[in-house]
Amino acid sequence: MLRAMIQIEGNKPLRLGIAGLGTVGAATCKVIADNQDLLSARAGRAIEVVAVSARDKSKDRGVDLSGVDFCDDALALARHPDVDCVVELIGGDAGVARQLVEQAIANGKHVVSANKALVAKHGAALSAAADTAGVAFLFEAAVAGGIPILKTIREGLAANRFTQFAGILNGTCNFILTAMEREGRDFDDVLAEAQERGYAETPPDLDVDGWDAAHKLAIVTGLAFGVKLKMDAMHVEGIRRIAAQDMQFADEFGYRIRHLGITKQSEAGVMQAVYPAFVKQDSAFAGVQRVLNATYVEGDAIGSLFMMGPGAGGAATASSVVMDVVDLAAGRAAPSFGVASEKLKEAAFLDMTSHSGAYYLRLHVKDEDGVLADVTGLLREHSIGVERVLQDADEATQTAQIALITHLEKEVDIQAAIAALNQADYSINDVHMVRVAAI
Amino acid sequence: MLRAMIQIEGNKPLRLGIAGLGTVGAATCKVIADNQDLLSARAGRAIEVVAVSARDKSKDRGVDLSGVDFCDDALALARHPDVDCVVELIGGDAGVARQLVEQAIANGKHVVSANKALVAKHGAALSAAADTAGVAFLFEAAVAGGIPILKTIREGLAANRFTQFAGILNGTCNFILTAMEREGRDFDDVLAEAQERGYAETPPDLDVDGWDAAHKLAIVTGLAFGVKLKMDAMHVEGIRRIAAQDMQFADEFGYRIRHLGITKQSEAGVMQAVYPAFVKQDSAFAGVQRVLNATYVEGDAIGSLFMMGPGAGGAATASSVVMDVVDLAAGRAAPSFGVASEKLKEAAFLDMTSHSGAYYLRLHVKDEDGVLADVTGLLREHSIGVERVLQDADEATQTAQIALITHLEKEVDIQAAIAALNQADYSINDVHMVRVAAI
Numbered sequence: 076m077l078r079a080m081i082q083i084e085g086n087k088p089l090r091l092g093i094a095g096l097g098t099v100g101a102a103t104c105k106v107i108a109d110n111q112d113l114l115s116a117r118a119g120r121a122i123e124v125v126a127v128s129a130r131d132k133s134k135d136r137g138v139d140l141s142g143v144d145f146c147d148d149a150l151a152l153a154r155h156p157d158v159d160c161v162v163e164l165i166g167g168d169a170g171v172a173r174q175l176v177e178q179a180i181a182n183g184k185h186v187v188s189a190n191k192a193l194v195a196k197h198g199a200a201l202s203a204a205a206d207t208a209g210v211a212f213l214f215e216a217a218v219a220g221g222i223p224i225l226k227t228i229r230e231g232l233a234a235n236r237f238t239q240f241a242g243i244l245n246g247t248c249n250f251i252l253t254a255m256e257r258e259g260r261d262f263d264d265v266l267a268e269a270q271e272r273g274y275a276e277t278p279p280d281l282d283v284d285g286w287d288a289a290h291k292l293a294i295v296t297g298l299a300f301g302v303k304l305k306m307d308a309m310h311v312e313g314i315r316r317i318a319a320q321d322m323q324f325a326d327e328f329g330y331r332i333r334h335l336g337i338t339k340q341s342e343a344g345v346m347q348a349v350y351p352a353f354v355k356q357d358s359a360f361a362g363v364q365r366v367l368n369a370t371y372v373e374g375d376a377i378g379s380l381f382m383m384g385p386g387a388g389g390a391a392t393a394s395s396v397v398m399d400v401v402d403l404a405a406g407r408a409a410p411s412f413g414v415a416s417e418k419l420k421e422a423a424f425l426d427m428t429s430h431s432g433a434y435y436l437r438l439h440v441k442d443e444d445g446v447l448a449d450v451t452g453l454l455r456e457h458s459i460g461v462e463r464v465l466q467d468a469d470e471a472t473q474t475a476q477i478a479l480i481t482h483l484e485k486e487v488d489i490q491a492a493i494a495a496l497n498q499a500d501y502s503i504n505d506v507h508m509v510r511v512a513a514i
Numbered sequence: 515m516l517r518a519m520i521q522i523e524g525n526k527p528l529r530l531g532i533a534g535l536g537t538v539g540a541a542t543c544k545v546i547a548d549n550q551d552l553l554s555a556r557a558g559r560a561i562e563v564v565a566v567s568a569r570d571k572s573k574d575r576g577v578d579l580s581g582v583d584f585c586d587d588a589l590a591l592a593r594h595p596d597v598d599c600v601v602e603l604i605g606g607d608a609g610v611a612r613q614l615v616e617q618a619i620a621n622g623k624h625v626v627s628a629n630k631a632l633v634a635k636h637g638a639a640l641s642a643a644a645d646t647a648g649v650a651f652l653f654e655a656a657v658a659g660g661i662p663i664l665k666t667i668r669e670g671l672a673a674n675r676f677t678q679f680a681g682i683l684n685g686t687c688n689f690i691l692t693a694m695e696r697e698g699r700d701f702d703d704v705l706a707e708a709q710e711r712g713y714a715e716t717p718p719d720l721d722v723d724g725w726d727a728a729h730k731l732a733i734v735t736g737l738a739f740g741v742k743l744k745m746d747a748m749h750v751e752g753i754r755r756i757a758a759q760d761m762q763f764a765d766e767f768g769y770r771i772r773h774l775g776i777t778k779q780s781e782a783g784v785m786q787a788v789y790p791a792f793v794k795q796d797s798a799f800a801g802v803q804r805v806l807n808a809t810y811v812e813g814d815a816i817g818s819l820f821m822m823g824p825g826a827g828g829a830a831t832a833s834s835v836v837m838d839v840v841d842l843a844a845g846r847a848a849p850s851f852g853v854a855s856e857k858l859k860e861a862a863f864l865d866m867t868s869h870s871g872a873y874y875l876r877l878h879v880k881d882e883d884g885v886l887a888d889v890t891g892l893l894r895e896h897s898i899g900v901e902r903v904l905q906d907a908d909e910a911t912q913t914a915q916i917a918l919i920t921h922l923e924k925e926v927d928i929q930a931a932i933a934a935l936n937q938a939d940y941s942i943n944d945v946h947m948v949r950v951a952a953i
Contacts, residue, residue, distance in 0.1 A: 110675050231662030362796070
């Protein structure tokens, strides 16, 4: 079935109801007000905020909301007679946000959302509902903030069969890792600073344990490979284990450490994973500093495309929210996942046992004669070749850190070797492993 | 007036007539054949090549053209009854390419083109003609090869008021500069290699003198600022003057040299210029190696977005050609320059006398006492402050190279100072100046 293009009648204004007036909501109102002339020229019609909802009506958000209908109940926007499109900026994969999106679609209203958790968990169902209702469901702002990566994959690179995507999708993790790298500080210390600066939430789990990036990656997977989103099969690893010492060894080996979301498609299936990874110092990812995000896409025609920009912040995220709104107003809203929802396939998702690549291992061992030989011997028994080794002995404690980079090996072999190393009587702590990215 | 969305009837296939079967033309046919299933799912209809034209029918291009109507005369495509969209891959701003595009539009056919010279010189008129005829005129492949920069500016960042764009828009120049940088070789030497590898044309003037980048920059200017394209006011400088010595001094000062196209909008007007520039070694542009292209856009909502990808090559350029085709087939072709052609403004274009920034100057002087003091004294008389100086004396010739980086100064002051320095009796050659990019 051919999906009908979504058209707003004649050249009437597109009327928005914005749910949530936090940083992004207020910035969205501001962009629409500041750039009214440009937006209407680009969209071919005016864009108007006619209704909003937020917890506190009286709060000064630096935007003029006079003449805008203030609804105490966000769900009122889903049935508001003057609203063509609900902009959901509440967040969370359940509760009011989900109800609002579902009800708005059911009531024939278009929806623009910045809600990564909601889209990651219910995106396939919501896009099917939107197709059935003949409305648009767009969520550029859910992934990589201001970088229009979803539009780029869905449209800008529509000629391509995609093979791989990798991205720095969480600004908090990148801020922490790059501060550790530059200043030699420890994770906890930098996390505290990030929380003070407002770059990290309290508690920081969603960011530093990788779940925020995982939600974004699931969305990219669905879009790039035309498959139904699944969070289940995803390997998710955060950055808590990265120590100042790993930064030093990485530097000596010619690498930086970045928190990546990687999704790949092969004959065998789709593998999506989020983890801290070694990237070469001259790679584009190594140049991504502080709270920036970055994306890298591989396709059969283009080869690869790298993008870098702000992954968060009110105005940058509003840039993506308003982009979706302009597309909708211009009558060029694409299907949520690039194809009609009924064409999304059920993919076979692979777990990390299918992974292979180079690995960084750091062992804290007793500083005794023959330990390094024992370690490399044990690795050889597990068919693991060592490319480079560094050793750092501490005379006071009579212990040593052994850091090494392996050849390209299989994850199963590495895991088996790590289990064996952890049992060795010279091992003081469990082996610390970080994957080396092939990008 | 609201521009009507361009729709192909029902879900009939979109039928293409491709003019020009060189590297890009053949790659376009291949991408369409290889990714048929994906393209029709993404476009909501099939995409078919029904006619082609090229000089030599018998040449093997590695693509199956059986069943495709081969026209000896490219202009036949403009009146071909089965062609919905003409894909113009001939090139050149006059002759057959221009006639084909004009006639196709006049006959109510959509046009997708990769022709930067044609669009730079006649883009405003052609987009007006396309609007009048109710057809699409799209040319993503004309700028930065596979990087979908036009779509990104026009749609992905549609929320933004743009202030500045900078790009590495010519892969040949970037190949030459980065080879000179890495290998310490001279311009002529690397150019010869680039010609052997097929990275540079013979003669190489269009690339190394900056005109190819200038055409691309004019297109970006029109799109980003919503103004009628003009090539007249543009400052265009190539890379022939860059010497191995400049690379060394740049390195010592902490910079790389890249050939940039920069366009800015301010209250006073639009300034577009193409020139080699010093960029900081830790800037994203410094990481752009070999034939890659890169783009940097500043907007009021996003802040900035950087993109890097292949700027040339058959498959990468075909990625952009086919993107436009998919947009057209999906019914979401946007206006050529982002807004209806009648809304494009006449901009005031500024020349380089309005430029200000830091400058690198290299002087070849007699190695005599007091010359450096004379040079800095003369600069001071022209209100020019010096931030850093390096000197490299050659005992054999009793001459010296003085290299310096100025503070932020006005172009008019710099030009006056250079004229005075060129007159000084200690100057052996004219002063060599390279601007320092603020990005």
